[in-house]
Amino acid sequence: MRLPAWGLPALDLRERRPAAVEQMDDPDCDLDALHRTYRGFGVVNPVVAGWQLTYRRWIRPLLDPARTVTVLDIGSGGGDRPRALARQARRDGFRVNITAIDPDARAHAWATARPAVPGLAFRRAASGDLVAAGERYDVVVSNHLLHHLDPAELDGLLADSERLAVRRAVHSDIRRSPTAYALFSAGAGLATPLFPGSFIRPDGLASIRRSYTPAELAAVLPPGWRVQTQLPWRNLAVWDAR
Ligand SMILES: C[S@@+](CC[C@H](N)C(=O)[O-])C[C@H]1O[C@@H](n2cnc3c(N)ncnc32)[C@H](O)[C@@H]1O
Incomplete structure (x- = not known):
């Protein structure tokens, strides 16, 4: 299952590569490049x-x-996902109160410097802080978080999610596949002029290498969690309160 040549480096994606480095995770990475990302x-x-x-x-x-x-x-990183969710729910006629958390000071500063969205608050915090404070939310979500975590962090996040979610937790992440890798590499390459000087392409490719197949993710989820696949290349780790 090696990628075809077509100008791309041959890369074996049969195994997960949790050591693949994402530059934006480096606390000393270039701040302008991080903001562009x-x-x-x-x-x-x-x-x-x-x-x-x-x-x-x-x-x-x-x-x-x-x-x-x-x-x-x-x-929540740069915060575009919770912003979109707040707008979508409002368009559909629902009232939601979204709390978006990230312990990274750089992400928090970026997200809170953008125009406010009604019903959305950003906080600089980790999930464990909210558990310690006894907070509960109807629904807990994340995007592109699971592949970032080492085994202990993943267990911690899932345990936190169960304590924080009253009804459901849905963690959405990339599903590793050679096709996804090839298409992202080509697409992000073509779109590079849209994100000059950002980490989008190298970090996106590293993310795919770090991400799980459905079977790998199912193997590390504790009881009560399940993997739902979503086309074209998503894994959702879902937990529902009994
Ligand atoms: C790749 S970013 C994802 C950003 C955003 N969700 C997106 O899709 O663009 C992952 C973020 O998760 C944050 N993070 C990691 N563990 C966390 C935890 N236990 N609680 C809250 N945030 C966490 C990191 O600081 C990082 O900014």
């Missing part, structure tokens, strides 16, 4: 992350026109 996520996430489908299948059925539903987005 956050800006680029606003364009890339809607194309690759499939949240329209995820929202319709897993979140909208839990929204209620008669009351405000609380949502927690864990690891």
Whole structure:
């Protein structure tokens, strides 16, 4: 299962590569490039992350026109995903109160410097901080977080999610595949002029190498969690309260 030549380096994606480095995770990475990357996520996430489908299948059925539903987005980064979710829910006639958390000061500063969106608050915090404070949310979500975590961090995030979610947790991530890698490499290469000097392409490719297949993810999820695949290349780790 090696990628064809077509100008791309041959790369074996049969095994997960958790050691592949994402430059934006480096606390000393170039701040301008990081900001360009956050800006680029606003364009890339809607194309690759499939949240329209995820929202319709897993979140909208839990929204209620008669009351405000609380949502927690864990690891919100530049914040484009919770912004889009707040706007989508409002367009559909629902009231949501979204809390978007990230412990990274750079992400928090970027997200809070953007124009405010009604019903959305950014906080600089980790999921464990909210558990310690006894907070609960109807729905807990994340995007592109699972592949970042080492085994202990993943267990911690999932345990936190169970404590924080009243009804459901949905962690959406990339599904590793040679086709996804080839298409992202080519697409992000062509789109490079849109994100000059950002980490979008190298970090996106590293993310795919770090990401799970459905079977790998299922093998590391604790009881009560399941993997739902979503076309074209998403894994969703889903937990529902009993
Ligand atoms: C790749 S970024 C994803 C950003 C954003 N969700 C997106 O899709 O563009 C992952 C983020 O998760 C944050 N993170 C990691 N563990 C976390 C935890 N336990 N609680 C909250 N944020 C966490 C990191 O600081 C990082 O900014």
